[in-house]
Amino acid sequence: MPFTFNFGGFDPSAFGGFGGGEASQPQRPRRERKPRKAIGNAFTRTLINLGVTLLFGLGYFYFELPALNFHAEEFYVFLFLLCAVYCVCAVITSGFQGEGVKGYFGFVKKQCTIPFFVLVALIAAIVIGGLTSWVVLRAGSYSELLSVQTGDFATEVEEISYDQIPMLDEDSAARLGSRTLGELSDMVSQFEILPSYTQINYQGRPVRVTSLAYGDLIKWFTNRSDGLPAYLIIDMVTQEAEVVRLDEGMKYTTAEHFGRYLPRHLRFHYPTFMFADPVFEIDEEGHPYWVCPRMVKTIGLFGGSDIQGAVLVDAVTGESQYFEEVPSWVDHVYDADMIMEQYDYYGMYHNGFINSMFGQRDVTLTTEGYNYIAIGDDVYMYTGVTSVTSDQSNIGFILSNQRTKETHFYSVSGATEASAQASAQSQVQQMNYIATFPLLLNIADQPTYFMALKGNDGLVKMYAMVNVQQYNIVETGGTVAECEANYRRTLADNGLISDSESEAAPSDQEEASGVVAEIRTAVLDGNSYYFLRLEGQEVFYAVNAAENPLAVILNAGDQVTVTYTAGESGSILTGTSVTRAGETDVSFTVPEEDAAAPDETADAAPAQPDAETAPAA
Template identity: 30%
Template sequence: MKKLIPIGIILGIIILAAIFYVTLPILSFNFLQLPLLLIAIATVIFVSTIANVKSKADIGILQKITGGILGVLVLYFIVSIVASSSIFTWKTKQVQLDLVEVATFDESVPNVDMANLVILDEDDARRTSEKLITEKDPSLGSLFQIGEGTLSVVKDKPYWIFPLEYRGIFKWLSNSGEIPGYLQVSATDFNDSQFIDYKFGVSPSGYLSDDLKRTIYLSYPNYGLTDYSFEVDDEGKGYWVVTAYTNETWTSTMKVVGTVIVDPVSKEIQFYNVGEQPIWVDRVFSMDTFDKQLSWYGRYINGWWNPSDEGKLVDTQGKGYVFKDDTLYFYTGMTSVGKDSATTGFVIYNPKNGEAKYNRISGSIETKAVGLMEELVQNAGYKASFPYLININGEATYFSTLKGNSGNVVGYAFASVQNYKAVAWGKSLREAQTEYSRVLLREGGNNALTAQSSDLNKAQGAISRIGILTDGYFIVKLVGDDTLYVVNSEQFPMISLSNEGDIVKISYLKDDAAEKIDALDFENTSIK
């Protein structure tokens, strides 16, 4: 019987080792995995050593020590669960979001640069990526799959980056270390996409030494890991960027401590504290982290015990992006717990450092704006994508692409956050923007462009040059006027009949930075 004791211990340890290898528990008392693992080990040893004890008199020092350790571990486990409860930790959770209120919308969201407006969402970019794979090599799709996309800034432009990943264990066995590259799809230009040849091996879908999580775990087993993003530097070299975190209150209240960057080719690993990461890294704080912090902020704004829900805030059940100063920000609207269709403001979140700005702007939530956009095109049956928040001449504005039944983009739409009547769409981005500016001026109310109505200039004169700028648009120059005016032929059909020498009147919104100005109104007085 005595020989069974070490055999039981050995078998138990082997089983625990297998569990350890598969689950990769975080080796820190700030997480529950380590106490659970130690409890399991102590239980195996205690049960094995106590198996042959027939009476209390036979209990030896080994049984007492293992029993005592097991008791302490169980006690710690229970205490940590209780102490991690929001009853005791709500204050720490509520201040996790580094939130600063700003009074002016322009301070957090700059005036939109239409050339850098994010118009492709992840679904659009993924469809483009699938096409790129087929064009590159039709057989690639059977060997590799498209991984999760990351919206990143590459050479001052926003791009969707999609790494290829192994398509299952058998494909990995035959292609270990042979992932052929990644896909780079512009978020602002439908014609800018490419397959980047970049052979690497480490991936979340890899196994053994090609398993990304396992690769990091061997060096940093004491951190929680999340947000496995594939980003590229300005030289086009790809890296896995992973958020490392711990828990601030016993085993709860996630706190980001840094970033682990893995070279998927050499398997070299570097750890950077928050704020010390390379400049090309776009995401240190993940969207999930933002979501948790925002939830804690709104839930505990007036303490843990708040049965009347006084002052409680929640996000508007959707997250978007803001592109500002070569940086991609997360954003969401905030509304009261009552789930009405109005915002109390917007939170703009910097994923590089976790800083957030809060604009107290009341208006429609994103889903309300989507509904207003789709009402404009209900006869065509177009659907609006989840909107991005942009700034048009000081007006807080939602921007969405409109998609047909095939999922392809067929138009664009703008909706004012504050003025429910200010909604416009167009088949082209320029057409939609011009119509939106016209609607804002017409509707008046609380929109920012109303204050600029005095700046609505009127140009009158003879046409010196006229030509086609692009499909549906003419470009006009007047005698003695260096400004180039862009006129939409669908909105102003008379432009198609205009010739050099015709006397015309053009209304436009002043924009000193623009090389070409869109006409908000056009009249040819020479045509009777």
């Protein structure tokens, strides 16, 4: 009998209260859920499901641009999403039929049988493909991705002219480009610069090029009919930036939208190709192209990333063509990071995976960082190689052709690039200059790190050379010629080269002989300079009297020979020596900042050249 409360004759159960007696309030009857009706018949539902899935697939493909290739990871994501969308549509159009959890599960299973088997097949392909690509099982294949030849540094790496040495890094090039675009009022208000600067060999000189981009979506809308009107080219030797205007604007770039967006344009024309990041280049006539390397997987389904040719896209017209062997003017096909990754595979696994983990005999890795140098018609990537057991010194370095991937290893033990940078910075520590990542040059058959020293404003102030094998041998200079001359003398003082080699003229020197037609003087930074003009010439040769006393006694009509820095242009050229008939050579070097036009203290200064065009040694 249930327990009830009764206070003074009050019985709460009579009112349906909490007494819990037989007179408690009756429960509301449950309503049975009516099953939802399916849409149409089975054939109609299937068409609806396929139509929705197709629309979703087209939209996803348009915006995400997955490669329709079983070697591409994004392709499997695409298929997974298509199966999921189909299953959801099938459940909705069939009316959510079934009773309870078990009933719903059976209903869903019935509607999604085909997508379910597709998903199982995809998962199996991913597992099998991942195993066949696993580096533990395929270490030998990974080590063969890059073919490395051993070379001799002194005989194969020639001393190159200074007009081939890039003296700017990407950051400095970007600063110059931004400054140059900022001077053009008609462009800076509508356009900006793409942050990626591609280093190429253009008409025999190392330059960096990049395209413009629209300032924002509104500016794209107002300028899209004409396209991007220009691109930038930065000369890495003269440090001059130029905005090259085009007769017809570029309409296919990474800054476009919709059908003219470069990756979408590529995907619609090459739906099965996988692409590495496209790079902007110009041919020898200055016409803009996008070089789009075709990426392939060579180990299993997902391993062994490599490049197999490239698609060249005309940035103006959008015309494209696939080349398995790209034209010789193309410089950037293989990305530096990919080459370094492939060398790391070679260095780690050429003696097997077990050796890379235990014993580590002859295991090597690339150092952190790389740089580019122009050799012949191609651009080569340089990076150091160090032992896996030590990061304090290099055992050598590699040069890899970025067009063909031809790679040579040179065994040159010495300091790492970071050590060379620190050594160079210590020479000018009072200036707080920062050294760029070095290049490796051949100076008198001595492997030498060459780097620029930048100030806080990001511009190049000086240059430094550091001997690779004896990195305590460091010399700097305000010009490259001065830096090399100082470095050669130090090499001779340390017995590494002969005295005659230390006096050898730099590789970029030329001579001019003639009769002095005109002499003018100026005082620059407390030093007297003589500006000589020879008969039949319009340029002046700057001579520092403090370093070349012969200049003081020169007169108009004297027969002289002036050695000057080649590759310069402008009204004033920087010399390295001057002789008069019957006199002894006297060498001198003019600092870069002194190569500008004479200031107001000049006795009779010639016409002032622009500071921008005054060449540096």
